[in-house]
Amino acid sequence: MNDQVAATATLGADIRALRKARGLTLSDIAAILNRSVGWLSQVERDMSEPSISDLRQIAEALGVPMSMLFAHSGAPAEEHGYIVRAGSRRPMGSGEEGLIEELLSPDLTDDFEMVHSTFRPKSRMQTPANRPTQEVGYMISGRLDLLIGGRPFTVGPGDSFRIRHEPYQWSNPYDEPAVAVWVIAPPVY
Incomplete structure (x- = not known):
């Protein structure tokens, strides 16, 4: 798994975690974004990669700065999910x-x-x-x-x-x- 794939995998999981922490359903967010539930589900399962505009709308719907969704670091694959380096x-x-x-x-x-x-x-x-x-x-x-x-x-x-x-x-x-x-x-x- 390369660094970009690892970063993308984290993105979907983070979107799902933020959505659930706010008590929102896939349907709630999909309606706000004017997108299908299927598309959002694929984003959360890392089967579809959202555009920058999509990320901006998702961040707004979740009430987080876009940097939270956009700033996944390129950690080596063996460290992904385990280690966060000071500079990352x-x-x-x-x-x-x-x-x-x-x-x-x-x-x-x-x-x-x-x-x-x-x-x-x-x-x-x-x-x-x-x-x-x-x-x-x-x-x-x-x-x-x-x-x-x-x-x-x-x-x-x-x-x-x-x-x-x-x-x-x-x-x-x-x-x-x-x-x-x-x-x-x-x-x-």
Whole structure:
């Protein structure tokens, strides 16, 4: 199996995992895309390769940045699904609020995803999130202010935190970046 085939195989599995995590059926997404259920099923089973325009529409329907579907790395076939090299992490999100996220998990087919998050100095989440997930974060460096379920916390290197389907917001009002590893179940990206 060459690198391109391995990357394509991950794409279909990731689309299926994202769709299921959102509680959407093949029919739901096919209707949004104005495509047949059969076509979408073939994409998810890696029997059909979507165009760039298709990927853009799929990403929009799933509420993820296109980079999540487009940025499959060319890992050697024997590493695919097992290893994610530091220079081959998939970027997630737009980075608009000052948060740079990279997927540490090999794909989105597990019951959870693991994310490397870098919070730029003087950045903050503009709108609180409330996702149907359980999340645990581990601080590697820097400090981060969290508001979880209305309760304020400040965490630093070596600290960890948990969010269970409750509103939360983060901010890094400090002069240094904050870096955390974030585990989210089920996958949301």
